[in-house]
Amino acid sequence: MTGVTLSKAVKKYGDVQVIHNIDLQIEDGEFCVFVGPSGCGKSTLLRMIAGLEETTNGQINIGSRDVTHMDPSERGVAMVFQTYALYPHMSVEENMGFGLKMNGHPRAEIKEKVAEASRILQLDQYLSRKPKALSGGQRQRVAIGRAIVRGPEVFLFDEPLSNLDAELRVDMRVEIARLHKEIGATMIYVTHDQVEAMTLADKIVVLRAGHVEQVGSPMELYQNPDNKFVAGFIGSPAMNFLDGIVSEGGVTVAALGGRRIETDVALPDEDNPVIVGLRPQHLRVAEGGSDIALDLRERLGGVSYDYLATATGEKIIVETRGDEAIAEGTAVTVDFDDPSAYFFDAKTEARLR
Known part of the structure; x- marks a missing residue:
């Protein structure tokens, strides 16, 4: 596993700049959460790390590798989206192993990796089911399992719990926290929900209008905010x-x-x-x-x-x-x-x- 470094990262769409010279160090094995209101640039920044958005200026490193202009498939990352994006005609086992199958991995290796991911996510009893026979939380676990089997250096989560009801959101927060503890991977997680940020993160990055307002541990930001925006955003009810x-x-x-x-x-x-x-x-x-x-x-x-x-x-x-x-x-x-x-x-x- 490895960390992620952003140096003067900039994203522009034409003349409109949406990410402004961001410097950020995410340590090896750290759970880092990007949090902020809608439109603050958190998902754009995550997609830049993934390679799904081109970086206009600056540099992105994963470990010692400069991945700024690499294809997403070469970056060693796996991404879990808000939508599950499961193949409806495939079983849970087939969905989880499909990426490895398409890359030509041996069947025995695929089976072994799917079995390990299934054990971690407690999906053993659902491996033969189709997605339509699963709850929303189970489908999201399958999507996470599909990422695990790839053995990425960095996991990227883009508001993965937004489609779940309140009870399932709590359950999946616990699942994701347990997953991080078990596999120890570097994880970057995007949410607009400061409760998710506070409960999951080792490090929180508070964003506003494409700028980093403050970086720190959940309690550092809560107890020692640098400005009114951070003070009002971190904590529920708000200050x-x-x-x-x-x-x-x-x-x-x-x-x-x-x-x-x-x-x-x-x-x-x-x-x-x-x-x-x-x-x-x-x-x-x-x-x-x-x-x-x-x-x-x-x-x-x-x-x-x-x-x-x-x-x-x-x-x-x-x-x-x-x-x-x-x-x-x-x-x-x-x-x-x-x-x-x-x-x-x-x-x-x-x-x-």
Whole structure:
């Protein structure tokens, strides 16, 4: 197995540049997730690594090989797509071994590799079935098995769980995590779902408009975001963002009834605006007279989400646990510990530290 290196990678369609000078190192055996909103360039970047999109400028290395202009078949990668793309007239066993058969591998070798992939993915009892007799999750496992039998240096996953229902998505996340642990291959995975990114990744690459916003482990990005975009994208529910004004070495937040936050962060001069970030689980809500009202409560069993309306028009989400219920429409107060607040520049949206 081997790693992947991108150096000043650029992709243009005519005069339109969609990938902007990306430098990235994915280590041998690492599970790297590209995450970001639709249209951010994550699938394009994955397809550039696969060779399905031509790289306009820059270089892509897989291990020590420069594969920038190699055909996809020469790169030593295997790709799993959102659609299963299985041959409906073939059995599971035939689907998994078809690529090796077309490349002239001996029948005994194909059978051995299919059997090993089937063992890893727990598909032994389905080998004789046709795709129409399988569930969506089973079909996706077959598609992954087809990639495994090729013995690639790098596995590429392009939103492989998007077509599955919620329960199957959870099951397949576990399957993919277990697969990575067992075979130890380098894997690059594209998703717009930050929960998938957080639960699967060794390393997350957050993309926006073809630029890398930040690279790091899931908890690094969660606890130490570089800017407002990363802070809002990583974490569910998303971080609350409120307007603040610098005052006497702290920040005053109008949406919280003029609540002043004490901080040692390097702030702009007094009376300058900043953006205050507060994670829902760091907030506490209680009944009390204020300009904040509990607009809606979502009950999810062990956890609830309170949606608060403020006099300034800014929205606040609070994560609560337990059975205590505040009636919708009730005036409430919001409290938190000052060190839990994040601060961002009002113009650049960069993190203030």
